[in-house]
Amino acid sequence: MDKANILVLGSGGFGLSLAVMLNGMGHDVTVWSKFRTELDDIRRDGENKAKLPGVKISEKIRLTDDISEVKGKDLVIFGIPVNFVRSVAKEAAPFIDEKTVLVNTGKGLEGGSLKFISQVIFEETGKKIVVLTGPSHAEEVAIGMPTTVIAASEIPEQAEYVQSVMSNSTLRIYNNDDVIGCEIGGALKNVIALCAGICDGMGFGDNTKAALMTRGIWEISRLGMALGGRQETFAGLSGVGDLIVTCTSMHSRNRRAGILIGQGVSPDEAVKQVGTVEGYFCTKAAYELSRKCGICLPITEKCYNVLYNGASPRDAIRELMGRPKRQESEISLYDLK
Structure with a gap:
């Protein structure tokens, strides 16, 4: 497995759990949030006491409120509530490189439009994404409990890349093209x-x-x-x-x-x-x-x-x-x- 440069959009429970796991695998990991106070709290406490209590956030994980840092990343993971995906995707779109693989972990439908989140992100970024889904509580992923999930994409190479980069001894990823x-x-x-x-x-x-x-x-x-x-x-x-x-x-x-x-x-x-x-x-x-x-x-x-x-x-x-x-x-x- 080659080391990847990864940015997680969102400092909530599941985004942070993936950041902790990926950092432990040796990847370069940055976590973005629009809420500077939440990032400051994580820096001070070494954890997100409200959303992922007891899970230590390594100082090696960079924290930022600058959305332009999606530029140059191998993997960008959307770990934010569904209702905010469109606005964040739109904000990030000018900085996303062509080679960057986008992953969404949120589960839901966009209110009003009734669209899938993969459709929402495609409309704002012009990129097909990988959907990472399955039985995966953040609290258990973060502490290395055995977990299996799906990487679903219409582009097999993208799903295979996510499978290669994120799979480890506690997270087993299966691929699927039924997005x-x-x-x-x-x-x-x-x-x-x-x-x-x-x-x-x-x-x-x-x-x-x-x-x-x-x-x-x-x-x-x-x-x-x-x-x-x-x-x-x-x-x-x-x-x-x-x-x-x-x-x-x-x-x-x-x-x-x-x-x-x-x-x-x-x-x-x-x-x-x-x-x-x-x-x-x-x-x-x-x-x-x-x-x-x-x-x-x-x-x-x-x-x-x-x-x-x-x-x-x-x-x-x-x-x-x-x-x-x-x-x-x-x-x-x-x-x-």
Whole structure:
């Protein structure tokens, strides 16, 4: 493995976890943030106490608020919330070299446009990207717990480069060319994880969560296949793998926010207490996209009503359980029943 010159855009938990890992592999690593105070806090404390507590940030990792430092980098990794990707990509675009490989780790859909994040970055930079996705909590990546993820790209050489540069004894990377499928899996699992948390907060048990996750991956598959993703992708790391880890772990902000909602906290207050909850925003985007495509996503629809229309979680559960009797394997993707 050759040493690479890498910049991570974002000083949040996952971006920093990758920076720590890549620095430990011997790469030259710089972390950018638009928030100078956050960088100053990291310099002072040697860690990000709010977003990745207990993980030491080596002094060898450079910290900067100068976006022009993307220039000359071999690899630029977007590690920022989905809603801010477009503005940061636009700001960085004039400084990105032709040879630079872009990687996105955020999981979601852009609000309003309902576009994939790969589409957003392409529109602002003119470059195809690699989507890095799969079951990968920042807290575990940073301390070297064995983790497997997907590097998805329409350009095989780019995915292979990411696989070569970032793979190590604790991070195993598989390649995939189904970018749409991988992005949909990573985005919509946040919606199902919110629902899993709501069920936990309401005191439901293992049966409920197993049913929710199983029918949830069906919903993810239906929308993903309608948009051009491949069915087998949703049975892999970026589908069922990511769904399992996000629905079952207290590392998941989506699940934690859902627990609060299930306990009676309002959705707005739950998001305020937990912080960045990608599933909150993705639920709205996924619901709107499903209606646009004519796809029935019952769980997503009920979640949307709870989050945005003031519906009761208990009523939502009752309505889901009372839906018309069906075959488990529904053939038609385009079915609003």
